[in-house]
Amino acid sequence: MITVDASPFAYTFPPDKVALIVIDMQRDFVEPGGFGDTLGNDVSRLQAILPGVAGLLKVFRDNGWPVIHTREGHRPDLSDCPPAKRLRGSPTLRIGDKGPMGRILIHGEPGHGIVDALAPIAGEYVLDKPGKGAFYATDLGTILEGLGTTHLVFAGVTTEVCVQTTMREANDRGFDNLLIEDATESYFPEFKDAAMAMIRAQGAIVGWTAPLAALAAAVA
Numbered sequence: 001m002i003t004v005d006a007s008p009f010a011y012t013f014p015p016d017k018v019a020l021i022v023i024d025m026q027r028d029f030v031e032p033g034g035f036g037d038t039l040g041n042d043v044s045r046l047q048a049i050l051p052g053v054a055g056l057l058k059v060f061r062d063n064g065w066p067v068i069h070t071r072e073g074h075r076p077d078l079s080d081c082p083p084a085k086r087l088r089g090s091p092t093l094r095i096g097d098k099g100p101m102g103r104i105l106i107h108g109e110p111g112h113g114i115v116d117a118l119a120p121i122a123g124e125y126v127l128d129k130p131g132k133g134a135f136y137a138t139d140l141g142t143i144l145e146g147l148g149t150t151h152l153v154f155a156g157v158t159t160e161v162c163v164q165t166t167m168r169e170a171n172d173r174g175f176d177n178l179l180i181e182d183a184t185e186s187y188f189p190e191f192k193d194a195a196m197a198m199i200r201a202q203g204a205i206v207g208w209t210a211p212l213a214a215l216a217a218a219v220a
């Protein structure tokens, strides 16, 4: 067992039953001209975690532990995009509209891809998801069952939307979840802080949080 100095108390995981889930590190969220930008967000905030996510990937790759990357997006015909999601709010471009990185949040478009710095490597899973949670309408549960995973480490964007939603889905399915604090980010700093506090509250009611350095020290 490996024990990480985490909050609200130590997080212990069996190294043969752990997997990393990197949520939605796509150009559409992280780079100008994508979905996040069209919603009026400052995407540069999200770029700050690229070294943290890269460092976390290195820990998992060096140990040969499973890595799953997710991508939020929709089929080109939008058949898996609820009209309520597409029509909500007043973005400058809606899902499916053509932007500087191709059609917003559409499979196969440049904006839908994972940023180059965090590109998946051979043997890693890349999971397309139409919703905020990575278990909804995907094979994630089946993949984790096949791997024998009981413990999940989380990174990615945004903390309070797709990361937190997926952690809650995982929590209800019986996984023990650790969120790496400097490998996740929000367009709103106060939402990141609140999401992490909610996750840790009431005796890790959704999971644990720890900085990358704490995980790296535990694994070394």
Ligand code: C5J
Pocket: 023, 024, 029, 072, 132, 157, 158, 159, 161, 162, 163
């Ligand atoms: C959002 C996500 N924020 N990946 N998606 O719409 O968090």
